[in-house]
Amino acid sequence: MHRCLTLLLTSLAFVAAGPPRATGALPPAHTKAQAEVNVLRVVARKWKATRMPGLVDPRTHLLEDNTEAVCRGHGPRRVGRRYSRFLCIVRPHIHTRRQGLYVRYRALAKGRFAVRWIAYRSR
Numbered sequence: 153m154h155r156c157l158t159l160l161l162t163s164l165a166f167v168a169a170g171p172p173r174a175t176g177a178l179p180p181a182h183t184k185a186q187a188e189v190n191v192l193r194v195v196a197r198k199w200k201a202t203r204m205p206g207l208v209d210p211r212t213h214l215l216e217d218n219t220e221a222v223c224r225g226h227g228p229r230r231v232g233r234r235y236s237r238f239l240c241i242v243r244p245h246i247h248t249r250r251q252g253l254y255v256r257y258r259a260l261a262k263g264r265f266a267v268r269w270i271a272y273r274s275r
Contacts, residue, residue, distance in 0.1 A: 181234035182259040188221040191240045191257055194267050204253055204272055206244045218245030223257060248275060
């Protein structure tokens with residue numbers, strides 16, 4: 153009887169304490185869809201239209217119709233298929249293989265993000 157009571161009290165103490173908590177906070181993370189939308193929002197505003205033929209209309213400085221962004225998560229995956237870093241390609245609807253603007257996307261705290269231009273491949 154004494155042994156059963158000890159096991160019962162020990163298990164209740166563990167349940168009351170809850171699961172062990174991580175000491176450090178997790179880095180910010182975004183979903184793939186969120187990263188793609190953010191990249192498309194930034195592309196036309198941040199870089200010159202003449203440097204990206206086929207993506208941005210040089211007259212209006214808006215993205216061409218059906219321009220798409222495809223992002224792939226890099227690094228460890230967070231809860232809910234979220235990542236802290238992405239490699240994204242922004243390309244026109246009709247494109248050749250590997251054509252497009254390659255950018256690095258990094259999630260920051262409070263919903264912010266940073267986008268860095270890697271290269272533009274026209275062919």
